[in-house]
Amino acid sequence: MKTFLDPRTKAVAGLCTNAVRDLFGKGVREVRAHRTVSSVTSVACAAIIGASIMGAAPVVKPAVNETLAAAPAGVENEQVLLRGSTSGSYFWDDGSGRLGDTGQPAIGKPMQQGLFASPSWPLGTEGYVFYNGRRAKFFIGDRGPGTPSNDGVMLDIDGKTFADLVGASWNSDTLTVGSSQGHIPVEYVVTKWGDGPGKRGTPVPFSSGAWSSS
Template sequence: MSARFGLRHLALLAASTVGALTIAGTAAHADSDTDEKILLKGSTTASYFWDDSSGRAGDTGLPASGKPMQKQLAASPSWPLLTEGYVMYQGKKMPFFVGDRGPGAPSNRGIMLDLDAKTFADLTGGTFNPDTLGVDGVGGEGHIKVDYVITKWGEGVGKKNHPVAFSTGAWSERDENPAEPPKVLAEEKPSQEPAPQGGGRAVAAPAPEGEPQESGIVGGALMAGALAMAGGGMVLGGERLRTLVKR
């Protein structure tokens, strides 16, 4: 076997490996595109509730969404039902979805989110009391300042923007003009590589006279093969490589 044939064989292996790595990289990039989008962010005062239709502690019945009372079910005075997002409080982050309407009158005083009692307990370090439907261990505190992030709007009626009081009736109107996502968090477009000085495209230098032109191609493939080996994409025994070169 000639040295040229051995190098050509190695070049084919290197090209195959680089192709496989390119496909894997493309798939990984596609997975990263599935990350949740931030549609709205802000801050408000949050209260808590637990409406299990038992009639206790001011219970007003089952949530308006028809879903049973559960952890992560929150009430909003204006957002569409089944809107999704999360709240942050003193370094803690908890997800929620809008399953009910409210607060009512308190929303006139800036209390724009009603968390479920179990989520409120997790955020504040308290304990949910199933007998009283309240939160113990927080000194009777029923309101906290939270930051909120919306990641998905519900499809029904309701205001797709910063919350407003229940009394405005925004919860019953369809919003065809949702808030624009925060620009500072918008997905950036990849910038183009600057063109080389002179405006031309880099080309390979001509091969010296008497040297086969394919050597440049083989050399490029060998470099790709070396990169693939460094990344763990191709493994060739040193003894096999020496044999190919000597033949």
Template sequence: MTARFGMRVSALLVTTALTVGAGATAAFAEPTAPDISQATEQRTLLKGSTTASYYWDDASGRAGDTGLPASGISMRKGLAASPSWPLMTEGYVIYKGKKAPFFIGDRGPGNPSNNGIMLDLDAKTFADLTGGTFNSSTLGVDGNGGAGHIKVQYVITKWGNGVGKKNHPVAFSTGAWGRKDTNPAKPPVDMVAVAAKKAEAEKAAEAKKKAEAEKVAALKVAAAKKAEEAKAAEKAVAAAPATLDANVAAAAAETDTSHTGTALALVGGLAVVGGAGFLSRGRIRKAVRR
């Protein structure tokens, strides 16, 4: 656990001034805590690593706290403190494969942030991550081997709208927590989205390649069909003279046969006529002799 005395008072004064400016009624109304249940599924705005401690400030004074969190939201699981991020900033931490969502509802750590401890998780979340249990009497964590600081990866999914540095955390002593940041960090490249986009592009390219291959195959089939038709036409043209000659020969033969028959008929006729004449002459001769 870490102390945050002077800086808690300063942050609380700023928060109180802002609240009073909003109206007397609002001054006594506790702000609504954000829903961080879907934090791990949102877009990544910033990612990094730091050392995290834990605390639990319920204004009871049992753990040396100085009052309720600076945001005015009562202490609860998921409420974390940052020395520089805007209040109501949302995100999650990763420790040994475990993910835990948080929102920044308080300021801290104070002096420890000068030594690189840039995040104060709530004791219940810390217990879950380290395999311990939250002690409601001492407001500490038991059964985790005495671990009070752990190395975590942090991911910011949403920045708070108020003052504070929208980038990698800096020590509380820098005063960054009280200045408006107009130049937030650029979101890192989302490798998952890049991979998905690449896969989609490869799928589209494969579909296009397949369509082109099918088109080429269809053109080849059409070309082969035309080639077959052209070949058949060439054969027909090549065979046409022979067929014509055969037809002409057949017609000629028929004509010759017709002529021969006529000639034979003519000869036969002549023979008949000639015979008749012969017979007639014979009869005449015979009659004369008589």
């Protein structure tokens, strides 16, 4: 039996066909990144065409994960809770009092590579930063930047990680990075919120006092 589709359904079917062709024309990495989108597209197309054939008005409910930010390359297997961009500075507070050192990190762990400071995120929050094709994992273990956060510098990156991101050396004697770059634009992804004091969501300046929220 031949099935006849109305013009609107034919148009939708054409869009669905193009979407599938476009998906399979992408590389493996892109397919993974579009996995949620392709699933939603397939379900939506089947629902719309099926409803039209049966003579009913198409009703498509959005998938649960449809509103979640897509994970960037290298984070596909982890849940993305927040994604954005900001400026990042660097620090190294080991309690030695050198170069503006303000003491041991607030989280109670020794200063180490991967320990970042945030003016507002809960202590223990985890995620990744990306810069110039490089990626680094972090956890929030201290507070800062202070005043610079009023100007949009919302992450203080440990000096060793900062040096790796910009492709420079780290001087453990002077606690400085062998580069003229003191701030860099980074993309961040939060994959786990910490249970320490602080505020979830888009970072806000230190002066807001959000860092002390419980």
